[in-house]
Amino acid sequence: METWKLWINGEWKEAARTYELKSPYSQEAIATVAKADEEDVKQAIEGAHEAFLEFRKWPAYERAELLYRAVDLIEARKEELAQLLVKEAGKPIKTARGEIDRTIATYQFSAEAAKSLSGETVPMDAAPGVTDRIGWTKREALGVVAAITPFNFPSNLVAHKLGPAFAVGNTVVLKPATQTPLSSLALAEIFKEAGLPDGALQIVTGSGSELSDPLITNDLVKKVTFTGSVPVGLDIKSKVGLKKLTLELGSNSALIVEPDVPLEKIMPRAVTGAFGFAGQVCISLQRVYVHDDIYDEFVDQFVAETEKLQVGDPADESTDVGSMIHPGEADRAMEWIEEAKKAGATVRTGGGRVQNGIAPTVMTDVTPDMNVVCMEVFAPIVTIMKYSDLDEAIDLVNDSEYGLNAGIYTRDIESAMKAADEIEAGAVIINDIPTFRVDNMPYGGVKMSGYGREGVKYAIDGMTELKFITVKTTF
């Protein structure tokens, strides 16, 4: 079994403690991983600060070249990196390959962004009496960024932190999810080979609750960027003081289906949105609001399409839905299904345990107070509800603590624009599922879904400081 160490100052470093990583699917031990302590975190931050003093001087061209070299190295190891996702996250191999393709795109966007970082001129003479000044802004790197990432996209969501940080000359101390550190650790040597200075990427693995405080409260850390659950996000927000902060948190994403759309055309996509990576996606389709006129037909078609999914071993090329990240999570999701059933919900398909996950589950006759509707389910469970007019549907979508992505299918431009204006979300996706994301679009939530935006160019806004400079042109 492999043993993975910490990555500090460009070298592997043994930690005093280790933990055992298990396969989410088979529950067999797959690796031994270093468990960092407070001292390791301190050393990582100090090393990252030292590295920043040099890295900040790199010209944009060289930062871009570094990221392009990393892209080439990831391309060359694509299959190996996809297999790591299968191993540590239980992600089906087809989905895992898609994540590595997106990771490559994210680093490519970051390389391009490095070359287009710019400021603007300020029309100083627009202020009364100011005729002899030129003013402009520039964006400057911040220093050490603390990045804490979740288990569900161990490669691409790390890229959304490292790419923008390196594009502008920041250095990073990364704390990957406890269950999925391997994809991050694999990056260590990739970035070293690409030419990243030692210390500019530090990787500390172990327990989030132990490592978070020493990481996010250290004065040398200038920015905290966290992707994960709401309770942890709130805890981090209460501790970071005036440091810059981005929080990409949970959701229970909704889709409205108006009566004028061709159901057979949208069905495969809708089902993918609900069950991709066993619903363990922050923008997974959890709540579907379907117009009365097409409700029964929609449910029938959705169930039939769901039953085509192959459930099984994530390493198998034909698997669509694998296991969940932890048996305890599958138990929790099963409890929510059972509670809902007792309160009157109907399971149209699925509803039972399969290996270390649950079968893709479609529920109807649900009410807004059921956990499967109002909480973030983060499991392969979708609920389908009726509405009779668009105002009602929008109110139902907005009846949530969360607001990340939302979707609407309609051919009617007025309905589409009304939804775009009135839905409370970071993004409204017209004629596609809320699970749509490409890596250069602004991405982030409102309400409990978060604070700040990612999507390389937008992440860079939060990873730089705006500085204003003015010259008086006469004495």
Ligand SMILES: NC(=O)c1ccc[n+]([C@@H]2O[C@H](COP(=O)([O-])OP(=O)(O)OC[C@H]3O[C@@H](n4cnc5c(N)ncnc54)[C@H](O)[C@@H]3O)[C@@H](O)[C@H]2O)c1
């Ligand atoms: N909005 C987004 O972009 C986005 C993307 C992916 C996942 N998510 C959300 O992430 C959640 C699932 O991921 P998860 O289970 O890995 O989340 P999590 O909050 O349990 O863990 C995320 C990270 O925080 C660390 N952590 C755990 N406890 C901590 C603590 N007390 N203090 C500081 N750090 C701690 C973990 O080790 C991990 O690295 C879901 O809620 C999902 O919606 C959001």
Ligand SMILES: O=C[C@H](O)CS(=O)(=O)O
């Ligand atoms: O889990 C949430 C992720 O942000 C989804 S995606 O990988 O960015 O599409």
